[in-house]
Every structure is written in structure tokens, then in C-alpha cells.
Amino acid sequence: MPTTERGTTSGRRLAHPAVAEIRLEAVLHALADPVRLRIVRDLADGHADMACIAFDLPVSKSTTTHHFKVLREAGVIRQHYEGTSRMSRLREDDLEARFPGLLTAVLEGARRSAGSVSPSPSPSPSA
């Protein structure tokens, strides 16, 4: 029983892993994709529920749905329905409890990558 179910007001159910069931490899895999990382960054900036439709992503609707599903099943986001809209929220507290510092480090890394800022003017030292 890897996941728990959570009811919604509309009766549709979406599977979410409990905190203790969130797997490190699944979280890393979920974050190891530029589109999913973009979704997570947007959610982190917004700190609120966002409808999937609110994301301006360079992929098809079905691909978008797939990416949100990967994030949800990994335990990175929580989703619920409001009417016909599927709303998403980052599970920041759950991830921090399970893997302290991980999401913060990934978001900071994504910000650095997005800015294409080299962390240091000096090249890699030989090792």
C-alpha cells in the first residue's frame, strides 16, 4: 500500500503518498526534469494553490497533466479539485520533514541555473 487516498468535495480521488512514504529517488526523479522543476519553482514563488491551467508551459495539455501526476505521486505536490479545476500546492512542510534542506537546495540551484550565473570566476581546480 504505497499511497493513501484523499477524498475531495467533488468525489474524485487523487493518490498522495503519506509523508513517511515519500521516497527520495522518486522526489529526485520528479525534480530532474526542466518542466517539472519550472512548475515547482512557480508553486514555490506563489505559496498558494494554483490551477494547472495557470502554468504557461511549453508542452501539450496531456504532457502537462503527466508532469503534475509525477510530482503528485512522488509527494512533491498536493492536488485537489475545485469544481473542474485541479489545484496544486507544493508540499513544502512535508518535504522538509522528510528530507530536510532538500527542496530549499534544489530551488536555490534552479534559481542559479536559470540566471546562468557561474558561482565563481575561477575554473575547477584539478583534483
Added chain:
Amino acid sequence: MPTTERGTTSGRRLAHPAVAEIRLEAVLHALADPVRLRIVRDLADGHADMACIAFDLPVSKSTTTHHFKVLREAGVIRQHYEGTSRMSRLREDDLEARFPGLLTAVLEGARRSAGSVSPSPSPSPSA
């Protein structure tokens, strides 16, 4: 030119990305596999060069070689030859410079997962 080449005493060359070329998605992908995570944990515990053959991994030799290649090309490890042995070392300082806190958080998360320790006796609060 995504990678740089590094010569070895034996003349064989292995591609390694420079620090500024290490990509977050590639690092996360490299770490999102239980065998590769195991290799990284062993290297982190050893803090020294280790031959691929020194790892007791539950996969074939060719699969092991593949995993090391993924880690090397992502910038997670540095490899060089000593005679016929390919030696590996974790690029801890390079990763810390590029993505501060990331490797530490992943290693701590892996330790928690390996112990199957729930971070808290209380269940996930409803959200």
C-alpha cells in the same frame, strides 16, 4: 562544447563537465537511482578514490560501468585511471560550489531512507 576532457597518465581520457557546466537536472537525474545513490553514499563515507571494482553492487559489471558514467557526465564524480583500474571520487567541493547544500541534503535523505526511519511519529497533517 558541454564537457571538458582531462588527460590521464595512461593516455585514456574521460569527459568531465567543468563546475559552471554542471546542470541541476543532470545531477538530480544521476542521483534519482538507488544504485547510483548507493555509489555516492559509499564515496561520501570513504572520502577517497575508490576503484569501481570495490563497490559491492547488485548489478552486472556493464551496468555498473553505465552508472558510473552517468554520475561522471553529470558532474557528481571524477574518474581517472590508475593502471587498468578506473578510480572514482565524489566532486563534493564542486557540487557545493555549484549547488550549495544539495549533496548534503541528498546524503542525509538517503541515510534516513536507508534506516527506514520515519521523521516524526505523527502523521501528515491535513492540508
